[in-house]
Amino acid sequence: MANNKFLSSIAATALLGVTLSGQVLAHGDVTPQAVDTQGLLPLGEEWVDENPYRKPNKDYELAVKVGSSAYNQNCARCHGLEAISGGIAPDLRELSSDFDGDEWYQYRVRNGAVRDGAVYMPKMADYLSQEALWAIRTYIESRREEM
Incomplete structure (x- = not known):
């Protein structure tokens, strides 16, 4: 059970990172x-x-x-x-x-x-x-x- 929470936490962090990086890159090449x-x-x-x-x-x-x-x-x-x-x-x-x-x-x-x-x-x-x-x-x- 603890392992599943750990994996869920990693997945959520990775998803947040991808989402934020997409928002930063959406501004365009400066x-x-x-x-x-x-x-x-x-x-x-x-x-x-x-x-x-x-x-x-x-x-x-x-x-x-x-x-x-x-x-x-x-x-x-x-x-x-x-x-x-x-x-x-x-x-x-x-x-x-x-x-x-x-x-x-x-x-x-x-x-x-x-x-x-x-x-x-x-x-x-x-x-x-x-x-x-x-x-x-x-x-x-x-x-x-x-x-």
Whole structure:
């Protein structure tokens, strides 16, 4: 009888462990995912000051497409699906579509966000190219137009 209780206890603990690990993994892979920027104007190593793909740039539509995929792979888990924040992280659609908004965006993607030693957002520029990050910004701006 004692052996059955012991085995039941082990089975319950294993089931709890599987359940919890499934919940943790359900959040998704938090490692930034690579972005294919083929077709976008190459920007080089030096960061540009303003979004180079903003309308009326000829690459605007492609940048929105690339940015949508990149955003949903790398940003949506915190900033919300379709760039609509659920309140956990800032709603990026509220950034102005001008130099000031670009400056803030560039600062944050290059430096990340750390408070009291906790990393709230990694330095995305360590993982994604300037082209990918500006494409994400272009996608966010396209979503802003729909607000």
